[in-house]
Amino acid sequence: MPPEVPRQPWQDRLHETAARVEDELRTFANYINDEVVPDVRRHSSEALRTAAVELQKLAQKLDDVRNAPPPPPRPPEA
Template sequence: MATEEPKRPWEQQLRDAATHLEADLKNVVKYINDEVVPDVRRNGSDALRTAAAELHKLATRMDDHARRSSGAPPPQPKDAPKP
């Protein structure tokens, strides 16, 4: 069964757009695989350490604020390091 030529110009435009979209998507995937993933693998642990330090600072500020507001210290989580 042979494919028919589109009867409406918008159908051809839609097919052309889909073709371009597929090519662009392939380029995006290639870029992510070639550029982003290797960089994340090289620097991922540093980023996690930085994020952990910032989260620790935020938790400390929240604890300080809670102490000032209620007067009682918040409970320490079970896995928190001992001061």
């Protein structure tokens, strides 16, 4: 096995920076999983419930229009 070549200072800094980036990405992923995802799930279910209520209202209006008596005929124009 060849002897290890000593690293230059910029290589050390690059290695340290990469390690910090990996740690920050892990922290960020944990934050997304623990804080953001549950909140999105909670709010998306509320949004679906609201949409369902509005769709029910729309369906009722469509039924009302369909079941309404036809308008009286217009008198002929002279």
